[in-house]
Amino acid sequence: MTLFGEPDEDGPDTAAGYSSSQQSSHYDSADDPNSPLAVRMRPRTLDEVLGQRQLLGPGSPLRRLVEGDAPMSLILYGPPGTGKTTLATIVSTAGNRRFVQLSALNAGVKDVRAVIDTARRTLEHGGRPTVLFIDEIHRFSKTQQDSLLAAVEARTVTLVAATTENPYFSLVSPLLSRSLLLTLQPLTDDDLNQLIDRALTDKRGLAGTVTLAEDARAHLLRMAGGDARRVLTALEAAAGAVQADGGQEISLAALEQAVDTAAVRYDRDGDQHYDVISAFIKSIRGSDVDAALHYLARMIVAGEDPRFIARRLVVHASEDIGMADPTALLAATAAADALALIGMPEARINLAQATIHLALAPKSNAVITAIDAAISDVRAGSAGAVPPPLRDGHYAGAGKLGHAQKYQYPHDLPEGVATQQYPPDELVGRDYYQPGQRGAERAISERLAKLRAVIRGNRR
Structure with missing residues (x-):
């Protein structure tokens, strides 16, 4: 359990709502030049946050919580590296709040109750309200989640919880009903490009000490999968390796060597995108399971949107297999559901299982032929x-x-x-x-x- 700022009701507050010691406790590691680049570059205000435009517009619940001090509890749901911890930290620094952080990996009911008791006593003595941030809350048992309900209902604490798993499956309904669910999306390439530029030039980052070759930047974006932390970790590793050799430019070779991930020639917006997915589907249609797995791996390593792969599998299950194996569509849709539930990289296994199932299934195009013939007749006036x-x-x-x-x-x-x-x-x-x-x-x-x-x- 990590506590940022114990109650000190008698201490003077700064304009931002914290005594100087409490406010710095949030940012000491970010200001430390020895801290990881991902920590140093963590946004400190909503205006610095990249992506998530659907959550940050004027009048949005998140902005009202930060700027208007609205006491509402939040569930932040999204894949890794999309800003859940960042948003929780920004919420905690807004207004007159204490920030308490628990990790569901090692915290139990006793830890939760201790935080709630301290928060209640602090409020009773005129102290500041508490923001309780719980990372990976989906790992909490039902009993642990239930222990939060009364405090959240009474607003003894403002809960900000983060999860990478579908909250409708992993969280108890009473906790969901007492909280506002915000869904975070993977960062786009434009968002990540801005992040890279900021990390390269900002004094909190690499401060202009290195540059990044264009082919290395493209590879970094392919590796990212919408994950800001992954981008910054790889960029820092490559920059450290280049600087250790006395260089100033991060080349593709230097990036590959630093992160041990070879660049796959693949353009998500160009010919390679269409060529590889075409070869993937044609390999499944041709019942070549090994070739299909190769092209699946190629798309995964290159950073193809896994939802695109899942959609193609679902279509193929009816278009080229259909009633020859009615379970093929079930396998494909189950893989798509699994991807939405657990995300990557674990869902690569589910995509592979569906690919194997479809490749080995008997083939028939009778379904698509039937519906297209019926549509043709209707359009012809029959x-x-x-x-x-x-x-x-x-x-x-x-x-x-x-x-x-x-x-x-x-x-x-x-x-x-x-x-x-x-x-x-x-x-x-x-x-x-x-x-x-x-x-x-x-x-x-x-x-x-x-x-x-x-x-x-x-x-x-």
Whole structure:
């Protein structure tokens, strides 16, 4: 448990709401030239924060909390390196607040209760309100989370909690209902470019002692995955290596050597982006699982948006596999859900599992062929009147119009299938879905032939 600023109600406060000793406790490490670059470059005000524009606009809840001293508890949800700890620290320095930080990795109920008791006593003696920051709160058990509820409800503490896991799965509902949930997004390349420029030139950073080659910058952005901390850590390592050799420019080779990650020739906005994803899908379609895994790895290492990969897997599961293996779509959507739940790098395993499943599955394009043929007919004007027995009969006068009359309810029949016209007259006998003979579609093909024969009155 780390406490920043114990109660000292008798001490004078600065204009920013802290005594000089309390305010500096937030920033001593940031001002220390021996601190990591990611610590030194941590924003101190909302105006220094990069990205998260959806949370920082005028009148936004976060800005009101910082600038208007609104006592509301927050859950900050987002991937690593997007500013959760930074925002928590900025919240704590705004107004007349104490800042207490716990890590869910090593704090227990006893630690939580101790903070709450101290916060309550401080308020009773006219002291400052407490901001309690809990990092990785998803690691707290239900009991540990429940121990916060009364204090959050009574505003004994203002809770600011950070999580990389979906809070609707990892946090108890009462805690969520008492807090404002803010979702942080991965930083864009534009955001990270600004961060790199700031780190290279700012006196808190590298203060102009090194420059960064353009190909090294591009590789740094590919490695980042929207993570500011990863960018700054790699930049610092490369700068240290260059300066140790008496150099001034961080080249691609120097960056690769410093972070031990080879540059993959890949442009997320250019030909390589389309070539690699095309090769990925075609390898799955061709049932070459090893090639598919190679292209998946290539995209992951190059920093491709994993959500883009997941979306392509979901599409491919229906477009090229479909009913030949109905579980393929389940595997692909499960991988996409897992990515949203746990994020990268762990979700690489889920993406790989879905890739293997789809590559090894029997293939059929019957689903996309069927829907495209149906859409083509509709666009060509083949959209006749709905047969009267199928029309809605749940309103006065429907019977007089002949709607829903003579409709045969399939569940009333022994086979559960009725001889009945379902399509418009123009499309009777039009077969859109043509299952193949691979995988599950072999059995589907046999059943479909029997169903069509009964429905159309052609049974033998």
